[in-house]
Amino acid sequence: MRLQHKVAIVTGAASGFGAEIARVFAREGAKVAVLDINGDGARAIAREIGDAAIAIKADVTKRCEINTAVANTLNAFGGLDIVVNNAGWSHKNRPMLEVSEEDFDRVYEINVKSIYHMAFAVVPVLEERGGGVILNIGSTAGIRPRPGLTWYNGSKGAVNLLSRSMAVELAPMKIRVNCIAPVMGVTGLLEQFMGLPDTPENRAKFSATVPLGRLSEPADIANAALYLASDEAAFVTGVVLEVDGGRTI
Numbered sequence: 001m002r003l004q005h006k007v008a009i010v011t012g013a014a015s016g017f018g019a020e021i022a023r024v025f026a027r028e029g030a031k032v033a034v035l036d037i038n039g040d041g042a043r044a045i046a047r048e049i050g051d052a053a054i055a056i057k058a059d060v061t062k063r064c065e066i067n068t069a070v071a072n073t074l075n076a077f078g079g080l081d082i083v084v085n086n087a088g089w090s091h092k093n094r095p096m097l098e099v100s101e102e103d104f105d106r107v108y109e110i111n112v113k114s115i116y117h118m119a120f121a122v123v124p125v126l127e128e129r130g131g132g133v134i135l136n137i138g139s140t141a142g143i144r145p146r147p148g149l150t151w152y153n154g155s156k157g158a159v160n161l162l163s164r165s166m167a168v169e170l171a172p173m174k175i176r177v178n179c180i181a182p183v184m185g186v187t188g189l190l191e192q193f194m195g196l197p198d199t200p201e202n203r204a205k206f207s208a209t210v211p212l213g214r215l216s217e218p219a220d221i222a223n224a225a226l227y228l229a230s231d232e233a234a235f236v237t238g239v240v241l242e243v244d245g246g247r248t249i
Contacts, residue, residue, distance in 0.1 A: 001029030002230040007077040009033045009069070009122075011060050011114070012087030014041025016187035017137060020218035021084055021225045026052040028226060030082070033073040035060075037087075060087045060114035063121075070121040079129060082229045083122050085115045085159075086137045090192045093148035104151050111155040115162065123170065131174030133229050136163045137221070138179045138240060144248045156181075160240045167238030176237040178228045183244035185216035211246030 008025050012018040014036035022032045026049045034049070036042040039057030046055035054076050058065040073080055089110040091103040115136055126132035141149055142157035163179035170177055184206060207214050224243045227233055242248050 001027075002226060002232065003082075004029035006030040006081040006229075007033075007073065007079050008082035008084065008229070009035055009073055009080065010084040010086055011035045011058075011118070014038040014045055017182065017185065017218050017221040018084070018086040019045050020222040021086060022053065023049060024219075024222040024226050025082070025229070026050075028230075031077040033069065033076070035069050035087075060085075060117065061109040063117045066114075066117045066121045070125065074125070080122060080125050080132065081129065082133045082135070083118060083126075084135045084137070084225060084229070085118055087114055088137060088139075090149065090152040092192050095148065096150040099151055107152055107155050108158075111152075112158045112162075115159065119166070123173070123175065126175050127173040132176075134166065134170070134175060134177045135225055135228055136177070136179045138163065138181045140181050140183045140242060140244045140248050143181055143240075143242065163240060164238045171237060176228075176233070178233070178237060179240045180221060180224050180228070181240050181242045181244065181248075182216045182221050183210060183242075183247040185218065185221065187218070209247065210244070211249065214245060216243060216245070 003025055008030045010018050010022045013022045013034040022034050026032050032053045033056050034042045034046045034053050035056045035058050037059050042055035046053040056069045056072055058069040089107055091099045091107055136159050138159040139156035141153045142160040145153035160179055163177055167177040220243050
């Protein structure tokens with residue numbers, strides 16, 4: 001198993017990409033803290049995984065809740081090796097001047113500031129451990145932006161770039177930092193991204209813009225995360241891996 005004896009925290013893990021990352025990590029031998037603001041959803045995923053998982057209800061925009069979540073993970077599993085900053089949010093697809101300040105702040109607090117909070121909580125732990133992995137979930141929206149998602153695009157551009165900067169700064173501590181940039185996927189945010197009802201017709205219109213002809217699935221992202229978190233990627237850091245079916249070409 002590729003993550004045997006590893007301990008991971010996955011944020012936004014009650015559904016979508018995060019839930020599948022948690023499942024795959026546990027399948028590959030890791031102990032996983034399933035972290036989400038949706039406590040019931042986190043508990044459901046942890047129950048599904050079994051003894052290799054614990055559920056933690058936490059708001060990633062709150063430093064105190066992140067600190068508590070990390071402490072609970074250490075108490076439960078005795079260490080920490082991998083952190084996946086997957087929690088994300090988007091304003092609805094609409095003209096940029098129609099996005100409220102409240103929605104703008106929420107997007108940046110969840111998508112960007114949460115990584116800032118998590119870094120303060122986990123970098124000292126990983127350094128003391130002798131190294132580790134931080135994996136941020138960015139987006140192709142930060143590489144090939146689309147109208148209607150301007151502020152979201154900017155937040156994911158920040159995630160993509162700060163992942164590379166973190167990689168350079170944390171390399172002396174043997175902490176690898178990488179980023180996955182998915183194309184629009186089959187998750188609960190799909191209608192937010194499209195700005196249209198989630199119908200087969202609307203999915204088909206977007207899928208036609210992807211060379212491989214479909215949206216991303218949670219398994220696509222989880223399998224990429226597994227590689228980047230594993231020792232197979234021991235010399236890989238600062239990468240923004242596009243998992244996009246060719247969308248950004």
